[in-house]
Structure formats: C-alpha cells, structure tokens
Amino acid sequence: MTEIQSPGDTYSVIGKSVKRIDGKAKVTGQAKYTGDLKFPGMLVGKILTSPYAHARIVHIDTSAAEKLPGVKAVITHKDVPSQKYGISPARWDENIFCIDKALFVGDKIAAVAAVDEETVYKALKMIRVEYEVLPAILDPLKAMDEDAPLIQADYPHNINTEIHQNFGDVEKAFAESFYVRTDRFVGQRAYQTPIEPHSAISLWDGDKLTVYSSTQSPHYFQYYIARQFGLPLGNVRVLKTYIGGGFGGKLEPTGLEFAGAALAKITGKPVKMFYDRHEMFAHNRGRHRQYMNLTTGVDKEGKILGVHADFLMDGGAYTSLGVASAYYAGALLTILYDFPNYRFDMYRVYTNLPACGAQRGHGHPQPRFAFESHLDNIAHHLGLDPIDLRLRNARKPGTITPNEFKVGSCALQAAIEKARDISHWDEKRKTLSQGRGIGIGLGAFVSGAGYPIYRTDLPHAAAVIKVNEDGSSATLYTGAVDIGQGSDTILCQMAAEAMGYSFEKMNIISADTEAAPHDFGAYASRQTLMSGAAVKQAGEEVKNQLLELAASSFGVPAAELDAQAEIIYVKEKPERRRTFADVAREFFVKKGPLVGKGSYIPPKLGGKFKGAAVGTSPAYSFAAQVTEVEVDEETGEVNLVEAWDVHDCGQVINPALLHAQVHGAFFMGMGESVWEEVLFDKKGKILNANLADYRIPTALDMPQFHSELVDSYEPNAPWGVKEVGEGATTPTMGSIANAIYHATGVRINSLPMSYEKVWRALKEKRERDSRANV
Amino acid sequence: MYLPDFDYYAPPDLSEACRLLREFGSRAKILAGGTDLLHKMKHEEFTPEVIISLKNLSALREIRSEPGQDLLIGALATQNEIANSSLLQEKYRSISEAAWNMANNQIRHMGTIGGNIVNAVPSADLPPILIVLGARITLVSTEGERTVPLEEFFLGVHKTVIRDDEILTQVIVPAQTTTGSTYIRFGLRKSGALAIAGVAVAVTMEGEICRSARIVLAAAAPLPLRARQAEQVIVGQRVTPGLLEQAGLAAAQESRPRSSIRGSTEYRRDLIRVLTRRALHKAIQKEHI
The missing domain is CATH 3.90.1170.50 (Aldehyde oxidase/xanthine dehydrogenase, a/b hammerhead)
Structure with missing residues (x-):
C-alpha cells in the first residue's frame, strides 16, 4: 500500500513506472499466444x-x-x-x-x-x-494509363480513392511568396513485421x-x-x-x-x-508506397504561406484501410506548421500487388519525411538554420488548422527548443566533421480518431470495474487491446487511481467481446485517451459509491470524503480514515456487487467537407527528433550515432512504458529510413519475404537514444494524457534524411535511404563537382 | 513451410557415415549445422531422399595444433567455436574474427566451418580468409582420404570438386610465413546480413616492402575469387596509400559480381575497391588480426 503523502493533490498510482502487469508471464514463457x-x-x-x-x-x-x-x-x-x-x-x-x-x-x-x-x-x-x-499492373504510375488492364471492375482507371481538397487560396499564396519550391519524394512499401x-x-x-x-x-x-x-x-x-505486436497489420x-x-x-x-x-x-496491409510532390511558398523570413501536396499512392489489389491512409497522408500535414493556405490532391490506385493498409503512423510518416526534407531544402536556400525555420512556423496551442482540426494543448515550440539544447545542435551544426551530420524532423499524431472506421453511434470505449466482495482485489473489464504496448498496465493504473485503490491489487480482463464491454481497439493511438476516459469514469463511479456508504459511518457528507491508495478519509481530517477493503466489504454485504462503469464518446469534431473526419482527434501529440549520423562516404554506409526525441504527449501515466514506446517507434522509423523495403520481381512475386533480406534493424544498429518530455497537459483528456506510440515514428525518416544531408551534402529523395542510394548520390555529386572544376 | 519427407541417419562414427554416403551417393545430403541445408530444403531448392547427420561425430569438432605444426580445425567446429577458440584468437585472429562477424549468434551457434565451405555459395565468409592463409581440406570416403588445397576446391555456385561419396572432415591451416592477414566484409546491416562484398588478404611484409600478397574476394564471382592482378600491383613494391588504392582498383576490375536485390554490380565492384584497400592497409599495419 502506498502511503498518502498529501491527500487529494498528488497521484498515487499514475505517473509511476509500475511493472508491466503481463511482464512476468511474458518473460517466463507462461504467456500463451493464440x-x-x-x-x-x-x-x-x-x-x-x-x-x-x-x-x-x-x-x-x-x-x-x-x-x-x-x-x-x-x-x-x-x-x-x-x-x-x-x-x-x-x-x-x-x-x-x-x-x-x-x-x-x-x-x-x-x-x-x-x-x-x-x-x-x-x-x-x-x-x-x-x-x-x-496482364498485371505492378507500377502504380501506370495504373491510370488509358490502356491499363482493369483490376477491380467497379473502379475505372484503377482509381481506388481520389481526393481534392482546397483550403484558402494556394495559388495566391504562391504568387505572393518570396520563394516557391517544388520537390518530389518517393516512399517504399514497408511491412509491419510483428514478431508474432x-x-x-x-x-x-x-x-x-x-x-x-x-x-x-x-x-x-x-x-x-x-x-x-x-x-x-x-x-x-x-x-x-x-x-506479439501489430503495428496496424x-x-x-x-x-x-x-x-x-x-x-x-x-x-x-x-x-x-x-x-x-x-x-x-x-x-501485407503494410505501408503504402507514396509518390509525393510538395510545393511550398514562403516569405523572406521563411514563414510558410501556402502548401500544395500532390500525391499518389500504391494501394495494392484491395482497399484495406487505404481510404483512411490516403486522407491521413494529406490531412496531418497541416498539424505541425501553421499556414493558412493548403491544397491536397491524392490518387490511391490499385495495383496487382499485396494490399497496403495502416502501419504505425498510418498514412503520415512518408509525407512527413517528404515535408521535413522539403523544409530543410527551403532552409538551405534561404540560408536559415533548419530549427529557426521550424520555430518560425511551429503551431501554437489553441489554434485551428486550415482543414479544421482543433489543436488544444501544443508544446511544440518547447519540444523543438529542448531537442536543440540537449542534442547540442548549435555546436554540432558548426563543428561536425565531413561525413558526420545532425538533422531534425518534427512529428505529430492523433490521440485517437474522432470517428470509428464504420458508421455507428456506439461509444468509442467502455469499461466496467468490479471490486471483489472483500475488497482485496478489483477487476477491470475493457475491450481495449494490449498488443505489447502496455495498455493493460496503464489502464489498471488509471482504474486504481480513479478508485483510490492500488495497482498491485488490480486484475484485468481485456479484449474479449463476451467478457468485456465494447471498445474499438488498438489503433490510431487511441486507448490511453479514449479507453482511459472510460476507465476513469468507471473508477470514479466505484469510488463515489464507496464514499456515499462511508459518509454515514463518518457522519459527514460524501463530498467531504476522498479515497486514495486504499484509504478512504475525511479530507479536512485525514487521520479519520477507513480502509478501502473494509468499506468495499460493507458495500457488498449491504448493497450487493460493487461495480463501476464508464464509456467515452469524443466531442463532435471536424469540418463539413468531404473527408473532413479523417485526422480529427480530441488531442494531438507533438515531437521533435534530432539524429546524428556518420556516413562512410566511400561505401554509403549510414551509421546512426545518437538520437534525441522530445515529446509533447500530455500527462504521462507510466514513464517506463512511454519511453519504451518512443524507443520502439524510433527503431521502427529508422528501419524504414535506411533498411526496410518489400521488393518484387517482374511478375509481382515478393523477393524478400523473410527477416534476412527484409532488413529490420538489429540491436547493434540502434544508436544511443534519449527520450525526453516537455511539460504538457491536455484539457480534453483524462488526467491530461495524449498519445505517444505512433507520433514518435513520424519524425524519424525526416530527421535521418536531414542528418544525411548535413553529413554529406546529398539529399536522398526516396526511401529507404539505403547504403547503395547514398553511395550513388555521393558518386554523382563527386562527378558533378569534378565537372564543375574542369 | 515444412521439410519434405526424407530418411534420416545419424551414424555413430565416420566410417559408418562414409559407408552410408557411398550407399546413397547423390541421393543423400550431409547435415552438419543445417543453417543452409534445412532452409533450402524448406524452399525445395534441395530435396534429398536421405539425410546423414554428423551430430555424433564429436571428434570432428576439435580445433588443435601441435607446436610448429599445422593448425587443424574439425569440419564440425561451429562458427562460435572458431570465434571463441583461444588457439585461433592467439595465432589466427583473422579467422576467428571472420567467424565472429559473419552471422548473428543463433547462426554462429549452429553453422559449421565445413558447411560454410561445402555449401559453396559466393557470399561465404570463411573460404576467402582460409584460402589466403593457404588452407587445405581433408576429404574422406570409404576409398580413403585426400587433401585438396581449398583454393582448388570451388568450381561454381554449389559446385565443388567433392565427390558424392566424400565427407569434408577437417581444415588444415599451415604454419604461416605471412606477417599479417584480415578479412573485411560488407553487409547491409550490422548483424544478420549476408556479405555483399568481402575481401581477405594475407601479406608478407619486409619493412615497407610487400614481399608477397594473397587477396581473395567474397561475393565477387560465382566462387571465391583470387585477385591476382591486385596482388601483382603491390608485390615487390614499397607500400604507399596510392599503391593500395591501385590494388583496390585492380581488384574491382577483375571482380565479376552479380546484380541482385542486395546490390548492383556497379556498387559491389566499388565496394571491392574500397574493401581491398582497407584490408591491405589493415593487414600491413597489424599482424594477423
């Protein structure tokens, strides 16, 4: 039992790195997988x-x-x-x-x-x-050709999803810009590669x-x-x-x-x-390969005036979650930087390849790679430090994006500044030797999607807590799904906190449609906020019932009581107290089972235009990532030396699990940055469907990594929480691309930035330089 | 994925293994560590009717040397046993390092030196360093045994001079007159990636003069490739950085790497240039590491 330090104003369970509730079962091999x-x-x-x-x-x-x-x-x-x-x-x-x-x-x-x-x-x-x-279509750029064979009868020109969104007046913004730049980037097909x-x-x-x-x-x-x-x-x-992992797949x-x-x-x-x-x-259902043209207009100081994103994505043979992926690709580009004019065009085409879907960060990481690389090019052209350019455009709290997303809490500026300081950015930008470089990328993500995947008025999350008859344990029933990220643990922390109970006495039955109440599950980084909101409500209902009952024994109104860490006490006189178990047992004897329930429905979010729902969320996380790389300029080998992630993810429920998420997210992002790509032969057969040639990184490839936070509290969330698991994947590719650029002076515009691509770009640069010198 | 059906034998000694192999010939495959064989059987690249496991032949795991004599490495010595052998670390660190760097721990625990040789794939990491050190191998059958220089063993991908009835039993590394050797490989991540180029060198230095040099390339041709032109660039010469670069260029020119999903011909050839120069530099500077 945790001692109450200062009743009522501190948390006794959340904010602590309690041990994973499933840790022992997993490390001892007792945990049974399907x-x-x-x-x-x-x-x-x-x-x-x-x-x-x-x-x-x-x-x-x-x-x-x-x-x-x-x-x-x-x-x-x-x-x-x-x-x-x-x-x-x-x-x-x-x-x-x-x-x-x-x-x-x-x-x-x-x-x-x-x-x-x-x-x-x-x-x-x-x-x-x-x-x-x-005849098959393996090249998405040819899918819409007049003579292309039709893959799905109901979709002319093999167009699965077509998006044209226009906010403000982009053409006018470009006309008024000091500098307008267009860059083209290409992503790759990546796969989630869960171990299970x-x-x-x-x-x-x-x-x-x-x-x-x-x-x-x-x-x-x-x-x-x-x-x-x-x-x-x-x-x-x-x-x-x-x-054993999902990552969207x-x-x-x-x-x-x-x-x-x-x-x-x-x-x-x-x-x-x-x-x-x-x-x-x-x-499959992994990452879409995207072809991304970005045009941005800025003023003399680097303030972004307008952006046009013109994308095409290779969907594979079926839709999967690709409609959402396509919308996400453009929708979330507006989150990080505050600009008023935005146009987004997208075609998601069918090809005769495995269907692509949602992979950690959904449609966003590749466009974010493109945009962060594009911004560095703009900074370079204007002679600005890439961080200064970002600070100039960084979103502020309490703002609305051109595509009508309401951003509440936002500590992006603090995150950028902290990343700059802890990475010794200013010094390293000037002093690193040739072949060594440091780059920044920013990222952001939703803390749960504002709308479910199919149309329904069901709540997004629900929870029930049942206290054992003698008060010696309690069980949380939730539809939330622990796929390794640790939701069972943090939801039990939240339940215990809300009940005034302790984590060690919590049990959980989760992700069983018969035993637990409905929840949409683990995707769109939704569970800490949404499932957590339902759990908090359920826990508070338990607590309130106990306080009501205890009130008569204390002879004071329930409003004058509180519960924390298994103690129910009079707020003004904390020495007047009863144990949680004692009151819970009395409750069961007098009133029957002690049960609390909660459910969560997000507020109405988003605009009225087509596709306005995708990207809406009660809250957005923000991140700044700095990576230092060392490039072997003869072989093109990219060695990640050190990396720093600073996250604005609201109040933290379990710091150890949070930092583990950030480590994992960076690890996955760096794999897609340098190593991972699903390859096909000329007949559409996968060439590297194994872990030898689909190269997820190894522990040896992971750099020294620092995960840090900035103070943040999200008013739309239980205890002020936000997401972290996907948001931390989004900045990585851009930050590594920009570090490679700083190290070598070559810009790799396509993913992965493999050793051979870096080698080739350096070779071509040397050839250009020697021609220029002749 | 599953293993196709086969008959399985685990003979108690070498003579019985030889007898079985004589009986089944090309219908049989020898199972040592299995890291390559079982994988290829699951993919039906090999479909032997008979598997003869050498797991009971513990004498073939030994690594030993007599003073002043050749070093003998049993064919069943695993890559980890080679990497961790104090004998090898002292006398032939370049071999133990090659074994250490060639694969991840799980593979090194199972994979054997014999398998790495007999399998005869271009990316194999042990043959190049063994060849530059002048290694020979012993092949045993019911007819007796013969010793073959490793350099003459390979004929192409999965093709060697071994007969259907022969078992590779040991690798013999002669006492060295060379002064330094090393093997440098290049893989596409820090562990668990096949070499897309590799260079082994052994040199005999006399002051700044290179008296002899052997250079063998991995993943540069269908079989381990002796880079004779590169050797000629430096033999008898005073070593300078420019000369090493020339040797690298020569090695790149005489290499014949293929293009694959792991790397284009052009890229691999340039890697060979760089690795040759670096390997020579290392072997010249430091003794047998």
Missing part, C-alpha cells in the same frame, strides 16, 4: 494462394487433396458467403476466396483443414487450379462462433465476422490472449477468421489457422 493454444480435436488449416499477380480462375479441382488421408475439408469460394467485405465500408472489395480472378501473388484461392500441419501443406499442393494469366505471426482459432458451439485471434481489434473482427456469416453480434465471441480481418470459421463449421472441429512469415508479407 498459436500456443490447443483444443481437443483441433485441426490445422491453411490457405492456398495465387502464384500469379493477375489471373482468371478457370477451374479448381480439389478432389486429389480431399482424398489425402488426414484431410478433413477443402473449401473454395463455393463453400463460403460470396458477399464482399473490407475494413473501409465505402470500399468493400474483398471476398473470402477469389471468385473469378486472383488479383495478386498471394490472393486467397482455397483452404484446407487437416489433422496436422504437414498434411495441410501436402494437401495444398494437391489442389489443382487452372489459371488464365492476365497472424493466427486465429475458430470453434463453433451450435450457432455460436468463438474466435481466438491475434488481433488489434476484437470488435471490428466480431462485427465483420458476424456480418459475413449473417450472425447477430452476440453469437460471435472474439478474444485474444497475448499479442492486425487491425482488419486477415482472412484466417473467415476461412477458419467456415472450416470449423464444416468439420465440426476447432480449426487453427496461421500465416507463416512469407504469408504474412503476402497478406
């Missing part, structure tokens, strides 16, 4: 996928596979509902299995359930599929389906599975055990739930489905 679970009679299932990027399916013969001993079922599109699904309701464009055409190498054709894994693999090889190979593969176990009991899934959102899975099989939500239970149905549910129904047995590493890459 793939570890076993049920009596459980079968193993796998999906057969297309070897062609674009092909008509002429005939599927499953007879040989069905005859293989141990095979219990082989299914194709004929055995499952044919209605289309997707995660974005505006563009439902996927089928459980392909009906007429396969749209990429890896598209789902059929599935097998058998007694063991080996039999499944053998059976997959025995399914004969006759294809008529069609996707998996799902489906079990039927009569008309009721239970799915154990490695998912970021049991709710969306429940919603789409119920819709696909025509079941009421109450007949579908989705739950997760422990999750496990937010939408993976296909394993649908195929598994169908196979389980047919065989009457539980069916475990999973992706191996290669299949994870093929299923």
